Amino acid sequence: MEERERAVVRTVPTGLYVDGAWREAADGGRFDVEDPATGEVIASVADATVDDARQAVDAAVAHQEAWAHSAPRERAEILRRAFEAVMAAQDDLALLMTLEMGKPVAESRGEVAYAAEFLRWFSEEAVRVHGDFYVSPDATTRVLTTRQPVGPSYLITPWNFPLAMGTRKIAPALAAGCTVIVKPAEQTPLCTLALASIFERVGLPPGVLNVVTTSHPGPISDAIIGHPGLRKLSFTGSTEVGSLLMRKASSGLLRLSMELGGNAPLIVFEDADLDKAVAGAVFAKMRNGGEACTSANRILVHESLADTFSERLATALASLKVARGTEPDASVGPLIDADALAKVSGLVEDAVAAGASLVTGGERRGDRGYFFSPTVLRDVPPTARVFREEIFGPVAPVYRFDDDDEAIRLANDTTYGLVGYIFTESLSRAVRTIEALETGMVGVNQGLVSNAAAPFGGVKRSGFGREGGFEGIHEYLNVKYAALNLS
Known part of the structure; x- marks a missing residue:
């Protein structure tokens, strides 16, 4: 020191x-x-x-x-x-x-x-x-x-x-x-x-x-x-x-x-402002290096936007500086310990073995400390462990959906219910989704819900x-x- x-x-x-x-x-x-x-x-x-x-x-x-x-x-x-x-x-x-x-x-x-x-x-x-x-x-x-x-x-x-x-x-x-x-x-x-x-x-x-x-x-x-x-x-x-x-x-x-625990969905609807959605996903995923119960664990993107969104998200995450938190301009610090590093590595390996595509990241950084590269996985099958388990690390799995009903079904297909995030320019779609999500909190067109003046908490196993x-x-x-x- x-x-x-x-x-x-x-x-x-x-x-x-x-x-x-x-x-x-x-x-x-x-x-x-x-x-x-x-x-x-x-x-x-x-x-x-x-x-x-x-x-x-x-x-x-x-x-x-x-x-x-x-x-x-x-x-x-x-x-x-x-x-x-x-x-x-x-x-x-x-x-x-x-x-x-x-x-x-x-x-x-x-x-x-x-x-x-x-x-x-x-x-x-x-x-x-x-x-x-x-x-x-x-x-x-x-x-x-x-x-x-x-x-x-x-x-x-x-x-x-x-x-x-x-x-x-x-x-x-x-x-x-x-x-x-x-x-x-x-x-x-x-x-x-x-x-x-x-x-x-x-x-x-x-x-x-x-x-x-x-x-x-x-x-x-x-x-x-x-x-x-x-x-x-x-x-x-x-x-x-x-x-x-x-x-x-x-x-x-x-x-x-x-x-x-949490297993937060982040839904990008077909009418979403892509700039807002990418920025919101980066914040919701990478706050605290992904080691947060509010972290976006399952990023659900409409079929028409999935490829573009994945590439832009990967570009944004790849640009983040991974370093000891005391270094100038550090954006992503280490995971908390060796067990956390092993868990995140295992989830990525399982997802790739199940058929997911690795867009960026996916590896440990450095030979000391517990650093892991910001990672984007595309076309992750719901059978992968990463869909069910809380990640607690800088890994962003992207899933596709065809319509609103499928997005809601995928979002609610978890035993957790802490928070969800939605990106849409439609007020009626936003309200319908807020009411349909089985979560205690919802972020609309933003990747942050934590606020001392607001009630924080979840439902189900959250x-x-x-x-x-x-x-x-x-x-x-x-x-x-x-x-x-x-x-």
Whole structure:
């Protein structure tokens, strides 16, 4: 690492953050954090024990009542100060993110700004939690509803958006009056630790936010989920792990939010503006190097445009600079680890063996790190694994369709339902397709749907619950109803 990189990493606490204090794991254990562009170890952090995990929940439980009864304006001001502090540290946080996750620094800066928006948005929502009051149909009772914090919440965040997925969960929980225990992914714990340090500096009371880092998430999650004081679990990650966590959470009847896998279709109809469609596909496919649950996995193009679109998409992807994210003009960083590289390579090999044509890319880049060339596959048969499985890499498979009904059928032919993208110049076609797609979100003539002010979430095996928007804070609130007899 260069000296500036070392300096940024040195500013980050590497212990557990429990009950307002930084501390080592009970057994002194630590684990390494690797730069996926080089394979170099950039830091080591505390490796929590089961006892550490239980103590983190104990702290959250102990401080829940006081935080729930704190003034909404106080919670709002803390979140606002955190927003300002994150933006003030944008350059350092972006570099830190690139070092532990790999994405280009320019893209990391965009994520820092996106992450900060959740802090600002929910600082504004903290003072707008409301109930209702109305007359019952028989006029004998007044119905009073209020909303109260769910209680101590366990938040599990993924490695691909290490700061934004943290603020997207932490901000609404704190705004609602819930204390939290956060477990970041073992590949990317540094951004979460840096965020906890920021919250500490801006005056968040001890025990409201607790961070547990670990290289053995199974036993740690079991201990936290099994704690009798826990009230909610929010998880972002794979559908398989989400299903497992749901089963474990059932014994405590925990409130759940699950943001799981995706297999997003991107439909280019025959009347689409090809410039918009290609640009939108590049963004929807290559954001985060394709390592996103919202990534366009199946690009469905009308027969009349398929050849031209494929060539233009291939030209655009081939022009992207694949390099370590700290290099000038880097467009595509490495995949997160060796397993991810092997999976993406295997999906491309399977598709070609099934009859797909390789238009560009298709190979590993370099002899260190986990780089893979941006890839376009044309005429991919639906029998290929890449049609069914989440790719999580820079591979764009293009499929043909003949009419709108076939496009919708192919788009919905998946167990996932997070997001879909459509490109058309027809308003009526856009509305029909929005209504027909079995997804929680739809992008129309754009390759981006993520927005702190909008409800993010899916259907089917992509999970349930919403993060962001007006709906996001309600995931951390219970409705209480009181019947007032005024007769």
